[in-house]
Amino acid sequence: MSGHERSRHASSRPEPGQPVTRNTDANHELSIRVRDLNLWYGQSQALKNVNIDIYQKNVTALIGPSGCGKSTFLRCLNRMNDLIPNVRVEGLVEMDGRDVNAPKMDEVALRRRVGMVFQKPNPFPKSIYDNVVYAPRMHDLVSRKAEQDELVEKALRDAGLWEEVKDKLQEPGTSLSGGQQQRLCIARAIAVQPDVILMDEPTSALDPISTATIEDLMDKLKQQFTIITVTHNMQQAARVADYTAFFHLGEIIEYNDTKTMFANPAVKKTEDYITGRYG
Numbered sequence: 001m002s003g004h005e006r007s008r009h010a011s012s013r014p015e016p017g018q019p020v021t022r023n024t025d026a027n028h029e030l031s032i033r034v035r036d037l038n039l040w041y042g043q044s045q046a047l048k049n050v051n052i053d054i055y056q057k058n059v060t061a062l063i064g065p066s067g068c069g070k071s072t073f074l075r076c077l078n079r080m081n082d083l084i085p086n087v088r089v090e091g092l093v094e095m096d097g098r099d100v101n102a103p104k105m106d107e108v109a110l111r112r113r114v115g116m117v118f119q120k121p122n123p124f125p126k127s128i129y130d131n132v133v134y135a136p137r138m139h140d141l142v143s144r145k146a147e148q149d150e151l152v153e154k155a156l157r158d159a160g161l162w163e164e165v166k167d168k169l170q171e172p173g174t175s176l177s178g179g180q181q182q183r184l185c186i187a188r189a190i191a192v193q194p195d196v197i198l199m200d201e202p203t204s205a206l207d208p209i210s211t212a213t214i215e216d217l218m219d220k221l222k223q224q225f226t227i228i229t230v231t232h233n234m235q236q237a238a239r240v241a242d243y244t245a246f247f248h249l250g251e252i253i254e255y256n257d258t259k260t261m262f263a264n265p266a267v268k269k270t271e272d273y274i275t276g277r278y279g
């Protein structure tokens, strides 16, 4: 089988537990490569032989029933699981060709390259301005006040929040509405110019209008960043994601471009889940 045929084959019928391969053309450059990833919390295995290629400057959605390992997988990408006791990880997670779990990998630098936005907006108890500039200062990306001002404005503009907050930058981040707080958290994440942004159910605590605003934002941000998002909302996955991975009991059952997966799922379990027959 030629490389092209193999990638078409993999793209139409990905085998659970098998590496998913695709063409890496100009639109599909590899960001993250995961091979045979297994993770245990104590004796309990939460991820089983996960294999996936995640592409730069696309939105990839992780879907699946509660407890199937989506958040656990997300945390493998910036080594947040290291912070949980009794976690054991085996397998390869490579970002831009570098092993994320290598002993010489600097975790602080890794987390700068891989930002994270959580389900519940969690601004620091600081001003709007300081929320955005905190990490860039910590990483010595800015020093002069003018540089900081410029960076704050750019991050807030990119997060679609500038017009709403430009006259109250010294007010607490927590004084904003839930949807605005979430955009502030996105501004905070992008202020250090990461490569990847992980989003763990970023809209599940938000009203429909704030949700639509964040979805539009994801569409814009993917021009600059690789976005991986967990969602329980199938319509949201269909709207925002270029690729979707369906997790079930710690395994990836199916991974494909979103249009194909939703229109023509290769596996019955995927079909049952996305059509709401269980989950």
Ligand SMILES: Nc1ncnc2c1ncn2[C@@H]1O[C@H](COP(=O)(O)OP(=O)(O)OP(=O)(O)O)[C@@H](O)[C@H]1O
Pocket (backbone or CB within 6 Å): 041, 046, 064, 065, 066, 067, 068, 069, 070, 071, 072, 073, 084
């Ligand atoms: N800190 C932890 N310690 C022990 N077990 C955990 C921990 N976090 C998650 N688990 C277990 O790992 C499995 C996967 O959980 P995870 O939170 O990754 O699933 P999920 O798909 O993100 O779920 P949800 O959609 O409900 O957020 C579950 O059985 C869960 O109980």
